[in-house]
């Protein structure tokens with residue numbers, strides 16, 4: 001375990017923030033259309049927010065949690081004065097049912113639920129729930145920046161390193177900075193980044209559409225590769241670290257993240273490449289013993305049979321489409337959070353930070 005970050009409460013976002021809060025409405029950047037089109041959707045109620053999360057308008061574990069918190073604030077804004085506590089809690093159930101794997105969603109709803117329980121009136125609930133959502137949003141950016149400092153210590157970046165990443169873990173997946181991509185941003189700032197290799201990340205192409213877009217906008221050197229090219233890249237010696245985010249981390253240090261992460265960890269161990277998971281403490285679920293307990297979302301077969309309405313497989317072929325997998329703790333060199341880093345994670349190391 002290490003822990004000595006220099007950045008204090010820095011909540012400046014970088015890159016394109018995925019949500020904008022206006023007090024009585026929420027705007028979400030429709031990430032399904034990126035990078036071709038920057039289209040903002042105005043959402044006015046919790047049901048609409050839940051639908052946007054389910055449909056991947058907004059995605060990425062921390063961004064889902066923050067968006068759900070704003071969804072609860074909207075629920076208070078739009079409910080009538082009768083039975084307001086029960087009405088808001090029903091809306092919270094809708095939000096909780098949107099996606100199952102990222103624990104940040106349930107963490108944020110739990111926090112909003114505690115604030116709601118302490119409210120004496122609807123007027124108070126409207127104000128305090130909105131404030132809490134804004135706080136959750138702000139704290140996420142602070143946490144991202146602090147974990148990037150810790151990650152730099154772990155990497156011990158004294159000379160530029162090549163990094164392979166998976167999915168999108170940047171500003172678009174968080175409150176506006178990034179977990180794994182935040183670490184990569186910091187490496188670039190410190191002139192310790194040789195190049196980022198971005199897995200395109202089938203089937204939603206978060207790597208190609210979002211990560212490559214975010215990095216290119218900031219002039220961070222990025223090369224896009226198919227997911228299948230990862231082994232060849234590692235064998236070439238161009239990659240020193242694989243750095244990924246997480247959707248849920250259990251008490252023993254197992255990590256659920258975008259499907260394909262587990263394969264990267266196996267490949268990294270084979271090739272002597274280091275493997276880091278960067279995530280805020282809101283992604284840690286100490287209530288679950290190990291990764292086998294994590295609910296893994298499976299999505300529609302059409303996501304593999306079609307691409308943007310074009311058929312790319314036989315229309316009735318059986319499909320296996322889990323969208324997350326679990327990387328065992330034994331394949332991870334370090335889990336880095338805003339509280340510090342756990343090296344060679346196991347239950348003891350995890351408890352020392354998240355008891």
Ligand code: MRU
Pocket residue numbers: 059060061062102166167168169170173174178179180206244245246247257258259323
């Ligand atoms: O299906 P998605 O796009 O929501 O999956 C996102 C990921 O798996 C990310 O790696 C994870 O949420 C970390 S984001 C900081």
